[in-house]
Amino acid sequence: MKKYILKRLFMMVPMLFGISVIMFVIMHLAPGDPAGIRYGLNPEVSDTAREEFRSMYGLDKPVMVQYFMWLKRFVSLDFGRSLVDDRPVIEKVLAHLPATLLLQASSVLLIFFLAVPIGIISAVKKNSFFDRASTIFVFIGYAMPTFWLAILLVFVFSFKLGWLPVSGMRPWYVQYLGAWAQLKDLLAHLALPLAATAFGGLAALSRYSRSSMVEVMKENFIVTARAKGISEKRVILVHALGNALLPIVTILGLTLPVLISGSFIFETIFAWPGMGRLGYEAIMHYDYPVVMGVGVMATFLTLLGIFLSDMAYVLIDPRIRLEGRK
Amino acid sequence: MMLFRAGKTHPYPKNRIKLKKRVADGKVLKFVVKTVSFRGSSFVLKTVVLFFLVTCFPFTVNGENSGTKTHDAYVSSGLGDGRVLIPFLADDVTSSSICGLVYNGLTKVDKDLNVTGDLAERWEVSDDAREIIFYLKKDIRWHDGKPFTAKDVKFTYQAILDPSTACPYVSGYSDIIDVEEINENTVKFVYKEPYAPALLKLGMGIVPEHLFSREKDLRRSQYARKPIGTGPYRFVEWKSGEYMILEANEDHFVHPPYIRRYVYRIIPDQSVQFLELVSGGIDSMELNPYQFLYRSKTGEFNDRIEKYRYLSRSYTFVGYNLKDPILRDKRVRQALSYAINEEEIIDSVLLGQGETTTGPFMKDSPYYDHSARSYGYDAVKAAMLLREAGWSDMDGTGILSKDGVELRIVITTNQGSQVREDTATVIQGQWARLGIKTEIQVAAWSAFLNQFIDKRNFQAVILGWTVPPDPDIFAVWHSRSAGKGGLNFVSFSNESVDELIEKGRREFSGEVRTKIYREAHRLIAEEAPYTFLFTPYALPAVNRRIKGIDPAPAGIGYNFIDWHVNEQDVKYRF
Numbered sequence: 001m002k003k004y005i006l007k008r009l010f011m012m013v014p015m016l017f018g019i020s021v022i023m024f025v026i027m028h029l030a031p032g033d034p035a036g037i038r039y040g041l042n043p044e045v046s047d048t049a050r051e052e053f054r055s056m057y058g059l060d061k062p063v064m065v066q067y068f069m070w071l072k073r074f075v076s077l078d079f080g081r082s083l084v085d086d087r088p089v090i091e092k093v094l095a096h097l098p099a100t101l102l103l104q105a106s107s108v109l110l111i112f113f114l115a116v117p118i119g120i121i122s123a124v125k126k127n128s129f130f131d132r133a134s135t136i137f138v139f140i141g142y143a144m145p146t147f148w149l150a151i152l153l154v155f156v157f158s159f160k161l162g163w164l165p166v167s168g169m170r171p172w173y174v175q176y177l178g179a180w181a182q183l184k185d186l187l188a189h190l191a192l193p194l195a196a197t198a199f200g201g202l203a204a205l206s207r208y209s210r211s212s213m214v215e216v217m218k219e220n221f222i223v224t225a226r227a228k229g230i231s232e233k234r235v236i237l238v239h240a241l242g243n244a245l246l247p248i249v250t251i252l253g254l255t256l257p258v259l260i261s262g263s264f265i266f267e268t269i270f271a272w273p274g275m276g277r278l279g280y281e282a283i284m285h286y287d288y289p290v291v292m293g294v295g296v297m298a299t300f301l302t303l304l305g306i307f308l309s310d311m312a313y314v315l316i317d318p319r320i321r322l323e324g325r326k
Numbered sequence: 327m328m329l330f331r332a333g334k335t336h337p338y339p340k341n342r343i344k345l346k347k348r349v350a351d352g353k354v355l356k357f358v359v360k361t362v363s364f365r366g367s368s369f370v371l372k373t374v375v376l377f378f379l380v381t382c383f384p385f386t387v388n389g390e391n392s393g394t395k396t397h398d399a400y401v402s403s404g405l406g407d408g409r410v411l412i413p414f415l416a417d418d419v420t421s422s423s424i425c426g427l428v429y430n431g432l433t434k435v436d437k438d439l440n441v442t443g444d445l446a447e448r449w450e451v452s453d454d455a456r457e458i459i460f461y462l463k464k465d466i467r468w469h470d471g472k473p474f475t476a477k478d479v480k481f482t483y484q485a486i487l488d489p490s491t492a493c494p495y496v497s498g499y500s501d502i503i504d505v506e507e508i509n510e511n512t513v514k515f516v517y518k519e520p521y522a523p524a525l526l527k528l529g530m531g532i533v534p535e536h537l538f539s540r541e542k543d544l545r546r547s548q549y550a551r552k553p554i555g556t557g558p559y560r561f562v563e564w565k566s567g568e569y570m571i572l573e574a575n576e577d578h579f580v581h582p583p584y585i586r587r588y589v590y591r592i593i594p595d596q597s598v599q600f601l602e603l604v605s606g607g608i609d610s611m612e613l614n615p616y617q618f619l620y621r622s623k624t625g626e627f628n629d630r631i632e633k634y635r636y637l638s639r640s641y642t643f644v645g646y647n648l649k650d651p652i653l654r655d656k657r658v659r660q661a662l663s664y665a666i667n668e669e670e671i672i673d674s675v676l677l678g679q680g681e682t683t684t685g686p687f688m689k690d691s692p693y694y695d696h697s698a699r700s701y702g703y704d705a706v707k708a709a710m711l712l713r714e715a716g717w718s719d720m721d722g723t724g725i726l727s728k729d730g731v732e733l734r735i736v737i738t739t740n741q742g743s744q745v746r747e748d749t750a751t752v753i754q755g756q757w758a759r760l761g762i763k764t765e766i767q768v769a770a771w772s773a774f775l776n777q778f779i780d781k782r783n784f785q786a787v788i789l790g791w792t793v794p795p796d797p798d799i800f801a802v803w804h805s806r807s808a809g810k811g812g813l814n815f816v817s818f819s820n821e822s823v824d825e826l827i828e829k830g831r832r833e834f835s836g837e838v839r840t841k842i843y844r845e846a847h848r849l850i851a852e853e854a855p856y857t858f859l860f861t862p863y864a865l866p867a868v869n870r871r872i873k874g875i876d877p878a879p880a881g882i883g884y885n886f887i888d889w890h891v892n893e894q895d896v897k898y899r900f
Contacts (some may be wrong), residue, residue, distance in 0.1 A: 032772025038417055039494055040775040041789070043801035045417075046497035047811025058493050085409040086545040095566040151597060159601045168600045172401065172569045172589045173898070176357035273567030277594065286772065309528045 001053065005311070012303045016296065020074075027288060029065045034083045035059065043232050056153060057083055061250045067207050067322040074188075080226040080289035086309040089293040092278060097167055100262040100274035106190065115202045119209025123217060123244075124236055134206070142203035150196045153279065164188050167271035193270045197263065199295060208251065213244040253309030257302040340731045344774040356898035396574050398891040399587035399898040400872060403599050403608040407567050407592050408507045409817050411553040412544055413531025415484045418592070427470075427572055427588060428885070429531030429555035431478065432460050433515075437878035437885070439691060439795045441525045445474070445532060455520030455834050458528075462511045466579045467562040468534045472824075476507040481535035483515075491544060520832040522839065526796040531555065553835045558583045558887045567592060583752065584890035586900060596884050603631060606897075609869040615677035617866040631867050636877045637690060641791040642746070643739070644753065648817045650785050652733065656853060659709035662735075663701035663857040665760045665882075666753055670703070672860050680862040686791070686799055686848035689861065690879045693797040693843035698851035708760055719761055726761040734763040737847065739788040740774040744786045746757040753788075779815050787815075788859075795880075799842045803850065818855040871895035 032040075035053045039045040054060045058069060073080055079089035085291035118138065123129040160167040165171070169189050170182070177185060215238055216222070225235045262276030275294065314320050341867060382669060408421040413429050416422045434444040442447070446460040466474040483528050486493045502526075504516040517524065541547035553561050558580070559572035572588040581707055591608055593599045601610045612634065613622065622633060644666070646653040653659055668682045684700045686692040713720075715725040720799045726733040735752065739746045747768060754764040769778060778784045791802065801807055804827050807814035824844055830842040851858075868875060874889040875882050892899075 010427070030772065032776040036775045036780075037772055040771075041813060042417075042494075043791070043813055044498055045494045049492070049494045049496055052489070052492045052813065053494065081546070092664070094567070154598065154601060159605055162605070166607050167593055167598050168591070168606055168607075169568060171358070172571060172591060173357055181701075236645060254459065269567075269598055271591075271593045271595070271598065273592075 001179065003322065008307050008310075011306070012300075015298055015303060018298055019299045020071070023292060023299075024067045026061065027283075027286070027291055028066075030286070033059055035286070036101040037285050038084075052149055063196055065303065066288075067225050070289070074292075074296070077082075083284050084282075084290075088255065089289050092290060093275070093297070096262075096273055096275050096278045097260065100260055100276070103197065103272060103274060104259045104262065106194050107201065108252075108258065110194060110198045111201045111205055112252070114198070115205035116209045116245075119206040119243070120213050120236075120241060122206070122210045123213030128248060128264055138203040139205050141199040141201075144198060144200070146263070147200065148201055149267045150192075151197055153192045153270065154269065159231045164191050167269070169272055193266055193272055196266060196270075204281060205248070205251070209244065209248055212247050214239065216240045216244045219243075246313070249316065250313045252307045252310055253307075254302075254306045256305030256308065256309070257298050260301060261298060328615055350680070356900060360899070385695065388884065392759075395893070396403070396576070396582055396584055397899070398585055398896045399589055399900075400585045400591040400610070400870075400889070401591055401608045402610045403591045403593045403602065405592070405594050405596070408564070408590075410545060410550045410656070411561070412533065412782070413552055414482070414533075415491075415550070416496055417543060423552070423883075424570060424572070424590065425531050425555075426557075427559040427882060428553045428557045428561055430557050431529035431531050432462075433525055435529070435795050435880055435884070437876070437880050439688075439879050441529070441795070443577055443583040445479075449525075451834050455522075455832065458515045458517075458524060459508070459526075460515070461515045461578060461671060462513065464511060467555055468556055469554045469575060470534075470535055470537070472534065474532075474534075474556050477510075477511045479533045480505045480507050481539060481752045482616050483543065484532070484871050485538070488532070495530075499522070500506050507637075508509060520834065520855045522799045522834050523796040525834075526794070531557075531598070531881055545557065558602065559588050562587075562785070576740050578887070580887060582887045583887040585886075586873075587898070603867060603869075606630070606869075609872060611867055614860075615679040615864040618679060618867075619677055630870055632870050633865065633867045635679070635863045635865055636779050636879070636881060637653045637681060637688065637861050638689060639794075639881075640790050640792045641686070641861045642749065642788065642859045644859065645787045645789060645816045645856050646854075647782060647786070647815075648782055648819075649782065649853055652731075652735070653785060656717050657711045657715040658717070659857075660701065660852040661760075662757065662762075663716070663854050664704045664708035665757055665762070666701070666857050666859070667703035667756055668701075669861055670756070671749055675745055676753055676860065676862055679865060682859040683858045683861045684851050685858060686793070686803065687797055687843060687847060688793050688879070691795075691797070692840045693847065695844035695847040695851075698844075698848045700851070701857060703856070711761065724761055725763050725768040731782065732763055734765070735785050736765045736767055737786045737788060738769065738774070738778050738784045740771045741768050742771060743802045745862075746790075778893060780811070782815060782817070793853050797803045797839065799843075799846070800829070800830050800831060803827060803846070816855050818850075818853070820853060823849050871897065 033051045033054065033058070039050050039053065051060075058066055061069075068078065071185045073216060079093075081088050082092055115138075118134050121132055125131055154166055165185075165188055171177075174182060174185070220234060222240060225239050226232070230239070260275055262272075262279070263273040264276040265274040266272060266279040267274045278290065279294045281287070282294065346671075347598050371377045387574050401419050404420055406418060406420050408416075408424055410416055411421055411424055411428065412433075413422075413425040416425050417497050430447040432444060432756040433441050436442045443464055445452075445466065447463045449458055449460045451458050460479070462474075462476060462479070466476055483499065485491050486496060496722050501518045503518050504514075506514040506516070508514055513526070514526070532555075533549075536542060537554060538547070538549060541549065544550065547738065551564055556579070558575055558578045561573045562571040562573045569592060572586075572590075574583045574586045576582045584646070591602075593602060594610070596611075596614060596617075599608065600613070600621065602608045603635055615655045616635060618635075622628070622631070629636065637860050644662075646659050646662070646788050648654060649847065672680045672682065673680060681689065682700070682702075684687055684698050685694060690766060713731075714725060716728045718728070719726050721727065735757070738748045739750050741747075747766075754766060757764045778846045802813050803818055803823060804814065805819035806812070808817045808819060826846040826849070830839055830846070833839050850856075864881065868882075871890055872891065874885065877886060878884065
């Protein structure tokens with residue numbers, strides 16, 4: 001077992017490396033460069049100034065040379081500095097990460113605690129009114145354009161009703177608020193982005209829980225349990241649910257990269273200072289160090305998430321064996 | 327939305343927030359937010375009181391503060407975050423405008439866009455126009471209390487000219503041979519050749535020598551995010567991606583500003599900005615024409631918010647590649663210009679919020695020649711010119727052709743500007759009426775620059791230029807700027823215009839310059855290398871409690887330190 005874990009972790013290194021090469025090359029394939037984005041068509045910036053800018057950041061070197069320069073710094077955990085404002089990439093990421101973590105973690109939790117019960121109840125009461133109504137509800141959330149939903153929520157709850165703030169994560173006068181007021185204010189600012197994010201994500205997990213539960217309910221051991229005289233409530237909540245949750249828990253491992261990715265659309269509408277905007281703006285400005293930094297982080301978390309999912313499956317489900325051991 | 331009664335919005339937070347908080351060093355932070363609701367007698371009372379104040383105390387209306395109290399906060403908003411708050415390194419709008427409040431330059435621009443003194447009291451241009459001596463104002467202090475002297479000026483320009491600083495704007499200063507400190511309050515600039523735009527360029531923010539000289543790399547120093555200047559506002563806080571806060575500098579050499587805090591909130595979506603404006607979360611924003619005309623008609627909006635309108639300092643144009651075989655012919659370009667109905671474009675794309683323009687200068691500047699040829703819509707003239715140039719519809723296809731070649735024009739523009747894309751579509755229709763086949767190509771900005779502009783691989787482009795207050799148009803219109811990397815990407819080359827541009831750069835006399843540039847305007851208009859389409863209006867909206875705003879050619883922000891709020895309207899109490 002330990003050998004397997006070590007082998008998996010070890011395999012992540014070449015994968016990370018390979019993906020970073022692909023990311024770097026693709027970024028550089030896009031026509032143009034940061035100097036063009038920043039200074040193109042600016043009458044006050046001469047062509048020599050633009051060339052200076054390029055050589056200052058090593059942008060005039062061949063792509064593979066630039067890659068190795070990046071890799072050399074990266075292995076010593078130096079993510080480099082942003083081309084846009086010369087701040088260390090780590091600093092920029094850490095400035096934006098908490099906002100995204102907060103929103104995404106709350107969202108994942110909310111989705112989990114809403115979608116799973118919806119799925120379970122839908123499975124138990126298959127084809128009932130609840131089942132059909134909840135199906136329609138989650139699919140509406142899934143199909144609805146997210147930016148439209150976001151603006152609609154802001155318009156109704158902030159603008160017309162005034163219950164919640166319009167945008168942002170905290171007000172500019174936050175330092176004047178006491179600790180309790182700050183918490184309340186943060187929750188108020190979090191409410192709408194959370195609602196918008198969660199609504200769209202309900203569909204997948206609830207349908208998955210439903211089908212998993214339906215499968216389990218068909219198993220023989222459920223019949224046995226009922227035959228043994230166990231109350232229906234126990235049959236569902238202990239015997240069936242436990243088994244139905246297995247695949248779901250493992251799926252959660254795959255949501256690890258989601259925690260840091262953030263949605264550009266939401267963050268733009270809610271003026272939420274998160275990783276989505278950071279990543280998108282970095283891409284649009286050809287800010288290679290930041291794109292690579294965020295990209296590698298996301299890749300690592302994805303690989304880790306897959307690994308944790310696989311491990312969870314093995315640990316939780318005694319039927320699964322590693323590598324077909326007898 | 328029919329679900330809710332129109333006109334009933336409650337800004338969050340609902341009522342007064344009154345807070346006291348003791349901070350670490352024993353000081354007590356007090357804060358009150360007052361929001362105004364529009365139902366109930368309190369509003370009527372306020373209006374009545376205000377009415378009496380306005381009629382009985384007219385000087386409040388004139389923009390003079392009835393007292394010298396500094397209070398309240400002004401929350402402005404924008405789409406983008408700042409990057410680096412050092413004036414000669416700031417290359418984006420947000421950073422530049424914050425630098426404008428935190429730093430001062432030797433000169434600045436007044437309401438009518440004339441150069442006037444900022445840190446400099448007066449200046450003398452030598453007879454050969456190669457030397458300028460600035461006499462600095464006395465008793466100016468940096469935000470950390472140290473005195474401002476000529477040493478700071480010398481240091482700033484040395485930093486700008488230092489190649490290792492890699493200042494992007496260095497080309498505007500490359501003619502400076504020497505900067506000499508004559509004494510504590512006098513600086514002399516020596517130029518290689520007379521350079522008239524110098525007076526404007528020397529308005530670049532001055533940085534403190536005693537702090538910045540200790541830094542090896544200014545871009546990476548703490549001052550890139552915590553600026554220290556001489557300006558009316560000092561830096562307080564910058565939360566990346568969220569907001570920036572500045573505080574009034576009580577020792578500012580002109581007078582302390584009347585608004586205590588300046589807050590810049592980053593709100594990347596214009597519709598959300600609008601919602602914030604109406605619900606009171608921000609005090610100002612730039613409206614787009616649709617919001618200006620249709621979304622701001624309600625009583626609720628107009629009770630709280632005032633709209634302003636002035637010509638923006640830019641123009642949008644169609645640029646013709648003068649090396650293209652079809653467009654090489656002046657008659658074709660003139661015909662295309664006559665075929666474009668600029669008024670129609672302004673009405674449909676800008677909803678009427680713009681004005682036509684015929685040349686590369688601002689309409690309200692002395693350099694604009696109103697007698698220059700204007701290519702208003704004239705289909706007859708356009709058809710005639712095309713026929714003269716040899717284009718006719720011989721095979722009855724409805725498309726003009728010459729020697730077997732169709733008159734086909736590809737308009738290229740950049741993605742991300744709905745105005746430009748819509749303009750291209752309108753022009754396509756207008757040219758089609760004349761039998762010209764037009765295709766529209768939209769490319770992402772970077773590809774647009776790289777594949778089309780830099781490689782001169784285009785026929786017609788739709789773009790815009792911002793117009794600086796100084797009329798020097800070398801960068802865009804001189805034949806030397808047509809080479810690689812230059813901004814004269816249409817390859818315009820006219821000896822007379824070249825001569826005028828060179829003369830204009832060396833001439834310090836306002837009168838002479840006016841004549842020079844007016845002639846340049848006429849010549850350029852005649853040659854029609856561009857079809858000058860329009861100048862849009864800038865449409866700022868500001869919360870009514872802010873008084874003292876006076877729209878002028880320079881816009882509305884030029885006198886920000888004179889803006890004030892009357893005592894009873896104060897929203898944020900510290």
